[in-house]
Amino acid sequence: MIRIALTKGRIEEKTLSILEKAGYDCSDVRNKGRKLLLSIGDNIEVVLSKSADVITYIEHGVCDIGIVGKDTIMEHGKTFYELLDLGFGKCRFALAGLKGKNFYDGYSHKVIASKYPTVTKNYFNSRGIDVEVVKIEGSVELAPLLGLADAIVDIVETGSTLKENGLEVYEDIANVSARLIVNVASIKLKREEINEFIDRVSAQIEK
Numbered sequence: 001m002i003r004i005a006l007t008k009g010r011i012e013e014k015t016l017s018i019l020e021k022a023g024y025d026c027s028d029v030r031n032k033g034r035k036l037l038l039s040i041g042d043n044i045e046v047v048l049s050k051s052a053d054v055i056t057y058i059e060h061g062v063c064d065i066g067i068v069g070k071d072t073i074m075e076h077g078k079t080f081y082e083l084l085d086l087g088f089g090k091c092r093f094a095l096a097g098l099k100g101k102n103f104y105d106g107y108s109h110k111v112i113a114s115k116y117p118t119v120t121k122n123y124f125n126s127r128g129i130d131v132e133v134v135k136i137e138g139s140v141e142l143a144p145l146l147g148l149a150d151a152i153v154d155i156v157e158t159g160s161t162l163k164e165n166g167l168e169v170y171e172d173i174a175n176v177s178a179r180l181i182v183n184v185a186s187i188k189l190k191r192e193e194i195n196e197f198i199d200r201v202s203a204q205i206e207k
């Protein structure tokens with residue numbers, strides 16, 4: 001038996017269509033109601049959860065395979081194997097702020113607002129720049145508009161949220177998409193089942 005932790009929402013929907021194309025019966029998941037532990041076929045259990053919890057389940061070994069965004073992996077991930085880029089949920093991390101402003105102007109240290117404080121700190125550390133990071137839970141784009149921050153680090157997909165709020169990308173930080181991760185012990189103990197699952201899924205990924 002293998003157990004898969006699947007991120008609820010957009011990733012869930014795309015993953016289910018890939019699994020169905022790969023021949024897995026996802027009717028239990030599609031008709032889940034309020035049920036949280038579901039099955040696809042005889043040997044595979046699926047848990048639906050928030051993205052950060054997917055990482056927790058994989059690191060604690062209570063699930064073998066996780067499907068989660070690279071953004072969450074970069075913010076919360078530590079020890080597991082990242083084996084597959086699923087090719088959907090594509091977007092990027094970017095540094096953004098008020099349009100037309102030069103971010104590096106002036107000598108004062110910069111304040112950056114983000115839902116992703118670790119990603120933000122790692123990015124500026126790697127460039128040897130000291131910044132203050134303010135953690136925001138949603139609508140981070142408000143921070144430069146309210147004067148709370150000099151810039152934000154956030155996910156940009158179409159760019160329309162930035163545009164509609166008079167903001168622009170200053171720098172691209174990293175590409176993001178949905179990834180398949182595996183617990184380090186599971187890869188040894190359940191090699192055959194995990195490889196079969198990964199082979200069937202990767203055959204359905206749009207290149």
Ligand code: PRP
Nearest residue numbers: 138139154155156157158159160161162
């Ligand atoms: C994300 C992100 C941006 C927006 C970018 O937010 O934080 O706000 O999407 O998308 P765009 O470039 O296509 O406009 P999300 O929709 O996940 O909502 P949240 O702010 O509540 O997290």
